[in-house]
Amino acid sequence: MSDVARARVALVALTAISYLIVFALAVLVGLNVDYGLADAFALLFILTLICGIATKPWPRIRTAIESFLYGVLLVVPIMLAAYLAVRLDRPWADNQLKAMDQALGIDWPALLRYVDNRPYLAQPLNVAYGSFKKQLIWLPIILAALGHLLRSYQMIVMYAVICFAACVISIWFPALGTYAVFDIDPDDIRNIDSTWGYIFLDELKGVKSNPDFVFNLAKAEGIMTFPSVHAASAVLCAWAAWGVRWLRYPFLILNIVMAISAAIVSNHYIVDVIAGIGVAGFGIAAVLLFFPSREANLSVRKGKRPDRIIASTNVV
Template sequence: MSDVARARYALIWVTATAYAVFPCLVALVGLKVDYGFVGAFLLLFIFALICGIATKRWPRIRAAIESFLYGVLLVVPIILAVYLAVRLDRPWADDQLKAMDQVLGLDWPALLRFVDDRPYLAQPLNVAYRSFQTQFIWLPIALALSGRVLRSYQMILMYAVIYFIGCVISIWYPALGTYATFDIHPSDLKNIDRTWGYVFLDELKAVKSDPHFVFSLAKAQGIMTFPSLHAASAVLFAWAAWELKWLRYPFLLLNAAMAISAAVVGNHYVVDVIAGIGLAGIGIAADLLIFPRAEARGQIAYQPWHVRLEAAPARRGT
């Protein structure tokens, strides 16, 4: 089986398994869920399978479609995993995370003020932080259509692995984040986008302590603090984009900014960012173990089926 086929089947298996396992975990933890989204996502999964069969002869198009569809499908079990971790109701870890920053010699309020006082720093970081969704959707599509079919599947597969591991780690570190800990009020900020420091707090407190809380996909927020999944994504996106020379350095700069933005725009402790970067490193190291031959040959572009057929007689004649 080729590396592309292994990555593709692994992605389908992870997606299907996540949807099969999480209803059991939801029942075990006791989280009430509004399952109104299930029908639409079941249809989307069936549509993804049909697209995979219908586009078999065009591997670049199939990879572009599947990386998008399975990426969207994985969002739901990942968000549920975050909520389940918080629902286990471990003690708030803000004091512990704050202490870790202090051990590193970091003064988060001073860092926030430094960036907020300089619009030429704050505005690019705001843009970089908001770039997550755009990169997540369009980068694997660009990789697939440019011939880097394997890397497009790998990116979404590693996204799932990294995020699920992050959810497990976060069980022991539920946190309100830096804005609440250091009593930063929205009116205190001049240039930093103040949305992300507060928008999730009501949802976080409710899922942790409200016995009547019901999970709704329409109201779901990013409520994980440690590790920072924005920082982990920044490393993942930069690694994935490295395969395309015309994206390599722009995406390296963009994602360096996105990782930094998590510590100021994203309401994260600096140690959250460090942990997110380390988590992404583990995911990429796992990829190197699973696909060593592909990495060694530099992710050679996937050849269309008709090119392989034309080349086959020549190989047999040598």
């Protein structure tokens, strides 16, 4: 079995297993779940399997479609896992996280004011922060279209591994985040889009303290503070784009700014960003350990470009 085939099978298996485990944990923990979209996602899973079979003769199209659809399917168990971590009702960790920042010499309110008073800094951070979903959707599709099939599958598997690892870590670090802890008035913010600093709070407080709380995917928000999934995704996207020469530096710059934006535009402490980068390194290394790019190495031995996995070697 080729590396691409192994990575593809791993993605399918990871998606199915994550649903079984996470929903079983929801029952065990006692978190009520609104299953209103269950039929839609069951149909989507079946559609994804059918598309995988129907597009087998066209590896690039198959990879692009599957990377997108399995990525969408994984949103449900990832979001639910983040809510389950908070549902375990550990003490708020804001004092610990704030102390860590202070030990690093970080004055977060002063940093926020400094950036907010400079539109030329605030606006790029707003744009970079908002690129999160777009990158996760389009980058695997672009990679597949360019013939980097293995990297496209790897990226989705890595994202899932990173998110689930972050969920486990976050069990011990539920936090309201910087905007709430430092009592930042959104009306005082002029250039930074402070929406992301508050939008998750009702969901976070509800799942932590309301015994009748119901998880509803349509209302779900990113409630994880430590570690920062935005920062982790920035590392992942920069890694994924690195294999394409003309994408390499634009995505590196964009994702450096996105990682920084997590500590300004959103609710994250600086240590959240540092931890997110560390989790990304773990996720990337773990997936590469099990699914190394042997085909790319073979291309090097044959004198071919190491950053390009030729489509003909990637047919599943």
